[in-house]
Amino acid sequence: MATPHHAPSTDGGGWLSRSRTVAEPGFNRWMVPPAALCVHLCIGQAYAFSVFNLPMSKLVAIQTADPALAGQPIPAIIKATESVPDDWKLTSLGWIFSLAIVFLGLSAAFGGAWVERAGPRKTMLAAAAFFGGGFIVAGVGVAWHQLWLVYLGYGVLGGCGLGLGYISPVKTLMTWFPDRPGMATGMAIMGFGGGAFIASPLSVFLMNHFSTETHIGVAETFFVLGVVYFVFMTVGAIIVRVPRAGWVPAGYVAPTRSSAMVTTANVHVDEALKTRQFWLLWGVLCLNVTAGIGVLGQASAMIQEMFPAVVGPDGLTTGGITAAAAAGFVGLLSLFNMLGRFFWASTSDYIGRKTTYLIFFVLGIALYAFVPTAGQMGSVALFVAAYAVILSMYGGGFATIPAYLKDVFGTQYVGAIHGRLLTAWSVAGVLGPVLVNYIRQYQIDSGVAKADAYTVTMYIMAGLLAVGFVLNLMMRPVNERHHIAVTPSPQPA
Incomplete structure (x- = not known):
């Protein structure tokens, strides 16, 4: 057998410590999935990031557009500037998402052991700071037209927030639902897949709201999203709880011996x-x-x-x-x-x-x-x-x-x-x-x-x-x- 290892510590100090998140007797375990969803619905925005690619390729080009476009939807502005060379190439912008996914994996890998020690509340708050802060830094990069700052903000910092946020509730949910561990993690990780449903229309709405005849409101949208996501992820950190030692759901009998692929x-x-x-x-x-x-x-x-689609002589598709x-x-x-x-x-x-x-x-x-x-x-x-x-x-x-x-x-x-x-x-x-x-x-x-x-x-x-x-x-x-x-x-x- 392998050498014995110590279990994750349960430090006793501070509101963020694992010990301060232990549930009181009678706590309803169904309150934990919403806490996880508060995080996963936010970081699921990553799947909708492509809505920013075309607008970010026209940040400078729009300054040459017709002033009559003021207040028009983003697609109309993009269409009107098609003949103007892109100031940031789509091939360069595509690396923002790739960087975020790379740092998602790296932060999850190197931060996983810390997550075990720190507990879900501290991890969720750290994820909120990285992800929300990443949007703010990226917004500054857009405002100053410095692509490296967008890479740093959303790609690196935001990617770290994605990784820590993704893994933070996993063990907690399986501990609360030993009878249905697949269902428990499915409930939370479902939020990551569905986050784009919220993020995509919200991002387009905000860009349209902040756009003018000479400006696409990407930077302001990033600032608003950074604050909104930080707040909602913090709510998840506040309400999350871990079960007390020895807790099991009513009627559940833990297996005493391994069987097939379950140990x-x-x-x-x-x-x-x-x-x-x-x-x-x-x-x-x-x-x-x-x-x-x-x-x-x-x-x-x-x-x-x-x-x-086929475009006919009359111009109809x-x-x-x-x-x-x-x-x-x-x-x-x-x-x-x-x-x-x-x-x-x-x-x-x-x-x-x-x-x-x-x-x-x-x-x-x-x-x-x-x-x-x-x-x-x-x-x-x-x-x-x-x-x-x-x-x-x-x-x-x-x-x-x-x-x-x-x-x-x-x-x-x-x-x-x-x-x-x-x-x-x-x-x-x-x-x-x-x-x-x-x-x-x-x-x-x-x-x-x-x-x-x-x-x-x-x-x-x-x-x-x-x-x-x-x-x-x-x-x-x-x-x-x-x-x-x-x-x-x-x-x-």
Whole structure:
């Protein structure tokens, strides 16, 4: 067995300490998911960050626009400045989101052990400071037209807020819901998938409100969002609670022996990295996310290019998918991304995590391989249905993985282990978009029609999922030598 490790400390000082968050007798455990949602609905804004890309490419160009555009919606202003060279290239702006995802994984990995010691309240408040403060710094960067400050603000500081905020409630929720750990984490992580529903229209509304004939209100929008998100995430930090030692829900009987892929032992976070199981799950998450995130980032362009609208001699658009319809498609995918997190994570409580991921990979392989056929058939309905299911499993993978880790490594250090595992998300956040974008461009440069430029990519994604299927199939219980040694309780004389 591994050398005994000390459990996370419960320091006794200060309102932010873990000891000050211990619930009083009679506390309703259903108050904890809303606290987690206060954080995850805010940091889920990351999925809506692309609404700022075009406006930020015209921060200077708008100064040459027609004064009659004052008060017009952002799309009208962007349209009027199409002939003016971009002052910040979209390729440069795309790195803001990628940086945020990279630092999400890094902060979760390096901060995971601290999260275990500090407790959820201190971590949530730190996440609020990083995420809200990141918006403020990014807003200054936009106002001064310094892209490096936007990278620093949203990419680095905001990314750290994303990472700490993402993992902060995970262990707390599983401790409150030992009978349904998948459902518990699914409730919170569902918020991350649905945060874009709030952030996207709110961001557009604020930009329209602050825009003038010579100014796009991106900076002011960043300042307002920074304050709003800080306040709401702080509310989550205030109401969060951890259960007192030994608490279990009424009627729950904790298992006394391990079974199949569910252990009753615990593995220290440092020891977990020495196991084959950790790296198998790292690959499982990375491959599942790579396949989904690449599509999510290019969904609008993909459906428009695979089902192009035809502009007639009279200037009217007929058939195909318009930009407005593509926006609706993106919204539908976000909805399935959100709902899939709760549905699949809850389902995993009944059929097991390993089986759930096997479904993800088998069904994903079939759907990715089918998508090019749906495009060739001209069936928009089948195309949309396939991607809706794919994105539900993309979200479900995120929500199911914490419970999978808890089953394999135990509850004690699951938060820190989850943080280390999220580096897989950092890699996938770069790998997925690169595969989709660069293979598409290579196909087009080789003379392939835009409608067929995604075919090879879809088959590659199916191949990646096949590798993930094999990795998940190789999962076995952790060897007992990695378990934390339990000191026997002294027996009465």
